[in-house]
Amino acid sequence: MNIDPMMVLASFGIGIVVGLTGMGGGALMTPVLVLFFGIPPLTAVSSDLVAAAVMKPVGSFVHLRRGTVSLGLVKWLVVGSVPSAFCGVLLMRMLGDGEQLQHIVQVALGVALLIAATGLAVRAYMRLLERAARRDGTAEPLPVGPPRVKPRILPTIAIGVVGGLVVGMTSVGSGSLIIIALMALYPTLKANSLVGTDLVQAVPLVMSAALGHIFFGDFQLALTASLVIGSVPGAWLGARVSSRAPGGLVRRVLAFVLLASSLKLLGVPTLTTGFALIALALAAPAAWMVVRHRHGFPALASRRRRAPRAAVPERLAS
Structure with a gap:
């Protein structure tokens, strides 16, 4: 098994971004593999998801210990996301094979990144509206202690289904698209509860997608090992310095990079991009x-x- 030092270094940097913001794992790792290392899109998605399945439980355990997870929301999200993530892999396989399949995965990845970049802007605007409401005294009071919300079952399952399909096909969405949908559906959840709930529901989601890609994707052990070796310590370091880093600036740069990656994956000419x-x-x-x-x-x-x-x-x- 050959470990690529440059890939380890790249995944270390991406791990730092993930630790700083809680977002950007699949949204950054997969396009970097495709655009800079020339990895076929399906191989990149498969290996990134298996690597994420190793990393996701670490952050989720921290939030579980701190009581910042709404287990009721996690339950209904998982009901939708776990089967749809596995089905997303099967659906992708049904759409074609060979070069045709690689093209489909690349286009799907480009669209997912474009949605994720837009979602980051929407997330920032929603937070601004929330702060304005609190300043003006028109916002509902935030709950004290562990998050307690009454699950809206059907919409929550629907978020899980859509998020699972996107993750299964592109590896993007478990840390970006789903959390934005949760913000819109449950505006009274505090920020750390949103992150904690999203991280915990992402563990079975990513594991389901990873299992599908091991069976039906293009999983490569050496590639996945390089990603894990770099990204795990990077995420730990990013989490350690997150309280002192300008998280807002990092998220803006992340949105810019996601947009650039999506345009290239969608075949937009370099000059136009x-x-x-x-x-x-x-x-x-x-x-x-x-x-x-x-x-x-x-x-x-x-x-x-x-x-x-x-x-x-x-x-x-x-």
């Missing part, structure tokens, strides 16, 4: 400042340093 990214880099900060101002926040989040009393909410605003 470059112009699109430059336009976004120029327009997005100005648009975000306008949105912050309209909701009563300083246009620049860095202004919080001048107002000590606003330090806590403004730190969350980043």
Whole structure:
């Protein structure tokens, strides 16, 4: 079994991002394997999911010990996601084989990354609305202690079904798409409870998808070992420094990278991709400042340093 040092190094860096933000595992690892290491899309998805099945339980155990997991939500999410994740692998196999299958996986991955990048922007906006409501006294009080919410059974199962299919086919979604859907469906859940619930439900989800790819995908042990060796210590290091890192900035960079990766995977020409990214880099900060101002926040989040009393909410605003 040959371990690729460059792949270990790349997965270490991605692990740090995952530890910092709780997002971006499959959304970053799989396109890096495809675009920079020339790994066939199906092989990249298969190996990344098996590696994720090894890593996911670590963070989930931490949240279980801290009591930041809504087990009721986990139960209904898993009811939908576990069978659909396995079926997602079978569905992908039914769509073709050889080069045709690789193309289908690559396009599906590109679309999933585009949705994930959009979801990050939606997540930031929803948090801004939530902070504005709390500031104005119109928000519902957050629960104290372990998260207690009444599950909305059918919508929760539907989130699991859709998320499971996407993860099974692309390895993207267990840490990005599902958590955004949970934010919209259960707005009273605190941020750490959202993350904890998403992490715990992702364990059986990813294991189901990984099992499907071991049987029907293109799993390669040496590739998976390289990913695990790099990403596990990277995620641990990222989690250790997460309290001191500018998480908001990291998430913005992550969204930018996801968009760039999705455009390349969808076959957009390099010149067009470059112009699109430059336009976004120029327009997005100005648009975000306008949105912050309209909701009563300083246009620049860095202004919080001048107002000590606003330090806590403004730190969350980043």
